[in-house]
Amino acid sequence: MPIQLVVFDIAGTTVADHGNINQTFRDAFQAAGLNVLPEDVDKVMGYKKIEAIEIILQQYKQPLLPGHSIESVHADFTNRMVQFYETTPTLEALPFAEKIFSWLNSIGIQVALDTGFTRPVTNAILNRLHWNNHPDIACVVSSDEVPEGRPATYMIQSIMATTGVQDAKKIVKVGDTEVDVLEGRNAGCGIVIAITTGAYTEQQLHSYAPDYIIHSLDELKGIIQPQWQ
Template structure:
């Protein structure tokens, strides 16, 4: 008999939390505030899901002047601006809301004996602001959350998923599935050896943009993962 699925790891913004390019817009504003006016929304969208300091470093490489260096101090200044923008947005914007089917999916998974985790490219201060705002901090349907600043390497590396597995006593990545809306979510799941690395088209990317990154499945709503899980769980009992 196969190992049962024990953990489902979901991304936050764009996957379980609605995101209308809000993160990318805050990214642009942080760069603009420090004189980098040519950073585009397309560039920012391409870095969604990455740990934000890494994304800032890579984007700066395309915009620094000749002779200028990308320093940790500069990265930290832009990241601090981004964090401030995001915290203000998530504290006050009327647009903050979970995906309509998120809690229903979490509850269905828990009824199947599957724990629910959230991971994110955000730092803990932003993540906790979001979770508090929508009433998910300490929510009984969420078993664990891990942020990119709590591990050595964020996505697409497997560190956040491995941290969850260790905390929950799960020894085999084939007992884990990953769900997210960006290429780095997909690669995080694949690099972790997860049973499924499911792409969802509720965020910044279309199915056509996500398919080339090799997800095991592509869905268009979180509720569409339930039949996939139910089918897998049924085959494990055969």
């Protein structure tokens, strides 16, 4: 069945993450009186960020400092991330990302991005990379623009409505986390691809049974081209 759309995650999939998201999460928790292990933050990568904070607080079962809440930790995290992406010299697209976007468009396949970030953080990334109104990106959906984030299917449904793609089997989902894989499966995407450039190792990704595991976006051509022809 011909592919009509590829939905990519952002951080760790198409945009480099050098552990900065994990560190920022832990900094926001620490400011609220809770020390969180890096590996526990990695487990909630890809989730809507306020949901990730709720999961961690349920896991640790420790009260925050007086005056702090889930909402305040989330606001602190958001502010820190926006400032980071607006100023860091290390922000960059992952290798082959823009070439793959261009190649997909050249063969008639639309490109969309979805993310666990809120729109302010997403915009900070898009602005710095000049991906706002990018000719090869049909649309971008952030987790705060839909009722629920991953692994729920609302972001992909929103993308389908915008792009006019009616059959999820004609969609390829690409992401670097467990909930990226689950999002693709729950939405009924025809192909679900995990990539090792983000928070999860190849061994970890294997346990979620994506259709393919890749180590570089350049490998997408070998998967998509035979399906497209």
